[in-house]
Amino acid sequence: xxxxxxxxxxxxxxxxxxxxxxxxxxxxxxxxxxxxxxxxxxxxxxxxxxxxxxxxxxxxxxxxxxxxxxxxxxxxxxxxxxxxxxxxxxxxxxxxxxxxxxxxxxxxxxxxxxxxxxxxxxxxxxxxxxxxxxxxxxxxxxxxxxxxxxxxxxxxxxxxxxxxxxxxxxxxxxxxxxxxxxxxxxxxxxxxxxxxxxxxxxxxxxxxxxxxxxxxxxxxxxxxxxxxxxxxxxxxxxxxxxxxxxxxxxxxxxxxxxxxxxxxxxxxxxxxxxxxxxxxxxxxxxxxxxxxxxxxxxxxxxxxxxxxxxxxxxxxxxxxxxxxxxxxxxxxxxxxxxxxxxxxxxxxxxxxxxxxxxxxxxxxxxxxxxxxxxxxxxxxxxxxxxxxxxxxxxxxxxxxxx
Amino acid sequence: xxxxxxxxxxxxxxxxxxxxxxxxxxxxxxxxxxxxxxxxxxxxxxxxxxxxxxxxxxxxxxxxxxxxxxxxxxxxxxxxxxxxxxxxxxxxxxxxxxxxxxxxxxxxxxxxxxxxxxxxxxxxxxxxxxxxxxxxxxxxxxxxxxxxxxxxxxxxxxxxxxxxxxxxxxxxxxxxxxxxxxxxxxxxxxxxxxxxxxxxxxxxxxxxxxxxxxxxxxxxxxxxxxxxxxxxxxxxxxxxxxxxxxxxxxxxxxxxxxxxxxxxxxxxxxxxxxxxxxxxxxxxxxxxxxxxxxxxxxxxxxxxxxxxxxxxxxxxxxxxxxxxxxxxxxxxxxxxxxxxxxxxxxxxxxxxxxxxxxxxxxxxxxxxxxxxxxxxxxxxxxxxx
Numbered sequence: 001x002x003x004x005x006x007x008x009x010x011x012x013x014x015x016x017x018x019x020x021x022x023x024x025x026x027x028x029x030x031x032x033x034x035x036x037x038x039x040x041x042x043x044x045x046x047x048x049x050x051x052x053x054x055x056x057x058x059x060x061x062x063x064x065x066x067x068x069x070x071x072x073x074x075x076x077x078x079x080x081x082x083x084x085x086x087x088x089x090x091x092x093x094x095x096x097x098x099x100x101x102x103x104x105x106x107x108x109x110x111x112x113x114x115x116x117x118x119x120x121x122x123x124x125x126x127x128x129x130x131x132x133x134x135x136x137x138x139x140x141x142x143x144x145x146x147x148x149x150x151x152x153x154x155x156x157x158x159x160x161x162x163x164x165x166x167x168x169x170x171x172x173x174x175x176x177x178x179x180x181x182x183x184x185x186x187x188x189x190x191x192x193x194x195x196x197x198x199x200x201x202x203x204x205x206x207x208x209x210x211x212x213x214x215x216x217x218x219x220x221x222x223x224x225x226x227x228x229x230x231x232x233x234x235x236x237x238x239x240x241x242x243x244x245x246x247x248x249x250x251x252x253x254x255x256x257x258x259x260x261x262x263x264x265x266x267x268x269x270x271x272x273x274x275x276x277x278x279x280x281x282x283x284x285x286x287x288x289x290x291x292x293x294x295x296x297x298x299x300x301x302x303x304x305x306x307x308x309x310x311x312x313x314x315x316x317x318x319x320x321x322x323x324x325x326x327x328x329x330x331x332x333x334x335x336x337x338x339x340x341x342x343x344x345x346x347x348x349x350x351x352x353x354x355x356x357x358x359x360x361x362x363x364x365x366x367x368x369x370x371x372x373x374x375x376x377x378x379x380x381x382x383x384x385x386x387x388x389x390x391x392x393x394x395x396x397x398x399x400x401x402x
Numbered sequence: 403x404x405x406x407x408x409x410x411x412x413x414x415x416x417x418x419x420x421x422x423x424x425x426x427x428x429x430x431x432x433x434x435x436x437x438x439x440x441x442x443x444x445x446x447x448x449x450x451x452x453x454x455x456x457x458x459x460x461x462x463x464x465x466x467x468x469x470x471x472x473x474x475x476x477x478x479x480x481x482x483x484x485x486x487x488x489x490x491x492x493x494x495x496x497x498x499x500x501x502x503x504x505x506x507x508x509x510x511x512x513x514x515x516x517x518x519x520x521x522x523x524x525x526x527x528x529x530x531x532x533x534x535x536x537x538x539x540x541x542x543x544x545x546x547x548x549x550x551x552x553x554x555x556x557x558x559x560x561x562x563x564x565x566x567x568x569x570x571x572x573x574x575x576x577x578x579x580x581x582x583x584x585x586x587x588x589x590x591x592x593x594x595x596x597x598x599x600x601x602x603x604x605x606x607x608x609x610x611x612x613x614x615x616x617x618x619x620x621x622x623x624x625x626x627x628x629x630x631x632x633x634x635x636x637x638x639x640x641x642x643x644x645x646x647x648x649x650x651x652x653x654x655x656x657x658x659x660x661x662x663x664x665x666x667x668x669x670x671x672x673x674x675x676x677x678x679x680x681x682x683x684x685x686x687x688x689x690x691x692x693x694x695x696x697x698x699x700x701x702x703x704x705x706x707x708x709x710x711x712x713x714x715x716x717x718x719x720x721x722x723x724x725x726x727x728x729x730x731x732x733x734x735x736x737x738x739x740x741x742x743x744x745x746x747x748x749x750x751x752x753x754x755x756x757x758x759x760x761x762x763x764x765x766x767x768x769x770x771x772x773x774x775x776x777x778x779x780x781x782x783x784x785x786x787x
Contacts, residue, residue, distance in 0.1 A: 178640065181640050182637075182640060185633060185636055185637045185640060186637070188633050188636075189630075189633045189634070189637065192626060192629050192630045192633060193630065195626045196623070196626045196627060196630050198626075199619065199622050199623035199625075199626050200623055202619040202622070202623070203616060203619040203620055203623055206612060206615050206616050206619055207616065209608075209612045209615075210609070210612055213605055213608045213609055213612065216605060217601075217602075217605040217609075220598055220601050220602065220605075223748055224748050224751065224752075227752075231755070367641075367643045367644055370644055371644065371647055371780060371781075374647050374648070374651055374780050375777065375780045375781060377651075378651070378654075378773050378776060378777055378780060379777075381769070381773045382770060382773045382774060382777075385766045385767075385769045385770035385773065386766075386770065388762065388763075388765075388766035389763055389766045389767060389770070392759045392762040392763045392766070393759070393763060395755075395759045396756050396759035396760065396763065399752060399755040399756045399759060400752065400756055402748060402751065402752040402755070
């Protein structure tokens with residue numbers, strides 16, 4: 001078992017910076033650049049610290065990297081990028097890409113992406129990935145030189161295969177169904193969570209009004225004044241506490257979002273399988289029909305309807321020499337076809353085997369990560385409850401002194 | 403279905419009514435004038451009566467006393483809201499120099515509240531109980547004869563009719579209604595009380611609005627939570643290993659929903675009505691202040707009239723004397739009542755606000771318990787199963 005890159009190298013996305021530049025059509029644009037820092041991990045780890053290398057990348061370069069990985073390793077569930085645009089926002093958060101909170105969460109998401117790739121047993125060994133981390137200039141050219149775009153399957157082709165494939169592996173069909181459902185349920189969850197956050201914000205903030213009115217009221221009271229005033233202060237604290245609470249919850253939402261996008265990556269692997277399977281089925285069908293044609297020509301019987309057959313009936317048969325030539329061509333094609341079919345079969349089986357291995361790895365990772373996410377969510381709720389108890393206990397004490 | 407017990411029937415001392423009245427006793431103002439208490443009144447046991455003409459609720463009013471003014475040591479009668487209303491009117495009429503505690507609102511003001519719902523009846527019962535206890539605690543009002551009859555009479559309606567006839571004859575002399583006298587300036591201390599009451603009722607109004615707003619926001623939050631929890635459950639149905647943790651989270655959120663619902667209910671039933679009560683109290687107190695002003699105005703006018711006559715009278719006419727007495731009595735009663743009121747108000751609000759804090763603490767404690775209990779479930783390793 002080879003060591004993953006992540007064990008040999010520390011990777012962080014440490015900073016984000018606003019930049020302005022000229023885009024492809026020479027118009028001025030503003031974008032954010034992210035600083036990737038890498039450092040070799042010392043096995044001895046004493047005193048000596050390796051120097052830090054760094055380079056800047058923007059989001060579109062991350063996208064390019066991911067596209068490359070998806071096309072080059074179609075049997076791998078490739079880690080997703082953090083969202084391009086802010087989605088599932090509740091009203092206080094802005095949907096603006098330039099918003100500092102969004103940029104910060106994206107920075108974390110991009111770092112997470114790099115760490116995921118670096119800890120993947122297959123992906124971490126990729127040279128393009130390595131140069132993404134280490135080579136600032138000329139990386140785009142190197143990626144494009146791989147010609148990966150040509151290998152990419154068109155959406156149309158993939159869609160066609162999905163509808164027409166006859167015998168896909170049942171496990172992939174189930175997996176595709178699962179990823180659809182997962183996507184649907186996490187989307188729903190994120191939408192409702194955003195509404196819940198919105199409402200909770202409202203509840204906390206209105207309590208702040210108590211602070212003001214208690215203060216005003218305390219001015220006309222003698223004995224009750226102090227107790228009211230100090231209780232009002234605690235109400236202000238209570239109202240203010242919701243900002244941090246909800247900020248923390250955004251991290252939980254981000255963890256869910258990652259798996260929402262992972263569902264898409266799962267689906268991509270299933271689609272690739274369908275495509276390969278369809279390709280195989282088509283090749284087999286083609287071979288069968290060629291064999292049949294050959295047989296018909298050889299025996300002179302017409303079993304299948306063909307235009308050629310009809311025209312030759314109408315306009316006269318071909319010469320024996322012509323027929324011989326045709327048979328020969330077909331026999332060559334058949335041989336080619338059989339070899340191709342064999343290799344496609346092998347390819348297909350290899351794909352299924354390696355894809356399924358990665359899917360199992362992914363399932364374990366998913367179960368582990370989501371459990372951790374749920375635990376951290378519960379911990380957040382516990383912390384919120386304890387804060388609430390604290391504030392109201394303090395307020396109660398102030399009231400008792402009235 | 404009339405369940406009024408005949409006078410003198412001993413009230414069951416093991417009933418919850420007794421213990422709750424014991425608690426209430428402890429919370430209210432202690433001995434007045436250094437005397438130990440000799441009169442205890444409780445309102446409980448609401449019952450619905452369905453008659454041909456109408457449907458209404460009666461409450462049991464239980465009295466225990468050692469006072470000579472009462473023939474028996476214990477009484478138990480049934481009264482309905484309009485009886486309480488009658489009592490309050492009688493007290494206002496017969497004790498115009500005193501602050502009469504407020505009744506809960508006569509009509510159901512807003513919303514689609516069912517006036518026979520358990521929550522509404524219970525809220526009203528508590529307010530009526532409070533009303534009678536405040537009168538009981540008052541050194542003057544508790545000795546009022548109408549109050550006595552209210553607590554003891556088997557047939558209150560008969561007494562009411564009798565009272566009406568008398569009143570129409572004696573009406574004017576009993577009331578302190580004076581015509582058209584305008585006070586030049588309120589004495590400083592009463593002006594201060596007036597200003598205080600104005601600001602006080604303003605602040606209460608604000609607090610009432612804030613509390614209602616919070617309840618509204620909480621209920622909207624609850625609506626979303628009720629959709630949120632089940633989604634985790636749906637997700638759990640999709641998964642194998644995560645099924646239990648997700649179900650756990652779903653159930654946990656469900657528990658939080660229940661706790662929140664309880665909090666909102668409590669605030670609606672226990673908090674808001676007391677605020678409203680005090681706002682009504684302030685209003686009626688302002689009216690008493692105005693009456694006092696009128697009495698003083700009459701006195702000053704009559705005094706001036708006499709001064710203008712400028713005769714060599716050796717003494718002030720008795721008419722003016724009577725007015726002076728009235729003013730002094732009113733002022734003294736009002737000052738004493740204000741002091742008592744301030745003290746009770748402080749205790750009532752102390753209790754009310756501590757109660758509000760308590761309810762919120764309980765809400766968070768319930769939620770805390772729910773979340774803490776699922777941590778072990780979430781951390782559970784499949785091998786241990």
